[in-house]
Amino acid sequence: MTAVALMDVVRAHAATLASAGVERPEVDALMLARHALDADVATVRTATTADVDDHRLRQLADLVAVRATRVPLQHLTATTGFRGLDITCRAGVFIPRPETEILAGLAIEAARRAAGDGGRATVLEPCTGAGAVALAVATEVHAVDVVATDRCARAVAAARHNFARVERGVHRAGNTCRVVHGDLFAPVPADLRGTVDLVVCNPPYLTPGEVAQAPPEVRDHEPRDALVAGAGGNAVVHRLLDEAPAWLRPGGHLLVELAETRAGAVAAAARRRGYTDVRVVADLTGRDRVLVARRPQDPT
Template sequence: MAALRAAGCVFAEEEAELILAAGRTPDEVTALVARRASGLPLEQVLGWARFHGLRITVEPGVFVPRRRTEFLVDRAVAQAVPGARLVVDLCCGSGAVGAALAAALGPVELHAADIDPVAVRCARRNVSSAGGRVHQGDLFAALPTGLRGRIDVLAANVPYVPTGEVGFLPPEARDHEPATALDGGADGLDVLRRVAAGAPDWLAPGGCLVVETSEDQAPAAVAAFAQAGLDTRLAVSPELYAHVVIGVKDAAEAAGGGDGRDDGRA
């Protein structure tokens, strides 16, 4: 524990317990502590992360799923049309969002995609139990063309850190997670805009696009969804400090509605 404290780990005691449980021998525990003290994210040291009640495999060099992104899963499940069966996890990273959606929605046809081959390999391990398929490529170009116009739930945890702010991220993210999972361009919204613009062609009537963003970026993100022709609202979780933009295609065919803003408590 002393080594973790000296390395600046805020939750040294809790992390020490997890590492002790993971190490099978004293030498292995020592090696795990050294990796964590070097700045490697705890989840990459352990090889897994807890996300939405699931144990998600996390490999070195893969984006670590954040707890606030559980709110994205919750809003996608709440928005999904009854009987939703086709789910896509775009910019999937470890595949945590797709795996959580499959677990929450029941039997679904699950597809996930990422541009990073390391993430694709990791995601395949996490979605295999749900029968998910993972594709490598740039956003919609990675998906089978047969999915066009059929997607019920499209979740995209896109990179949204402005390029000029990536250098200010904690070392765990900046030094050990892929830039493609963090850097969202000049204002952080380059990838979000591309996803919003392409989504209407891929969504089924009543299908939803759900994307995480930041508080400061939320107005511009909502505008990008609206410009794409989606019926749009913003959902906010003060507890998780999470902001999720929800866009629905042909909203008149989907259940529900809203006044343009959702506090996430529904």
């Protein structure tokens, strides 16, 4: 055991991360300390000195060294927070981002309106990844049935694992959540056609050039299929615009996370396809982030 001032340890490791170009070095050092030392953030911040097992200090130093190579923090702690949920993160599965909480919040509001007083809402989430948005809806809305899909088997396994952790609470709320393997709407039960209240999706929407310019945590460690959607970045978004109407009920909504540089073009594409009440919602930094649109009156 060694008596140490925990924040001095954190600051020393933060300096290492800063020199490696990590964007939030002190935050990441603090999160790694919490993970390696099995201590809550308040204890790490306020303890003048603490007796810490030498093995845990070495483990923390090892984690910092790996983080300095720009391996994502979430791959080292194996978790990330999302609207109060602890989402397990695994290499090969896209890490949920804080900005996607905007998409989840809009989906929760729409699902609550759809369920109304004494009704039920049906929500589809293609490209679910680790399942963060689907689970946020399933845990924050009463009387909702969620079907989440992903074509990546690793993502499906991760989403099912995350659902299993909250399954009891979801069922207590009278909700269901299914995660199925397949591309977009292909694995969705056919009897849901024309009955879905909400399709919500955070699809791949970057171009190859944008990924090449991204930080190493994204460029080198996120699954490329979860990032890139064709040369122009909108290939999957356009498929969603084309395919969602067949699943949505009259008046149902489509919510899609977007690249801010192409949000206007996507909104225009939605209007050309007959979607109504089309708007783009900005995130907390003011960047255009989410397309909101109502199903065309006569989907083809």
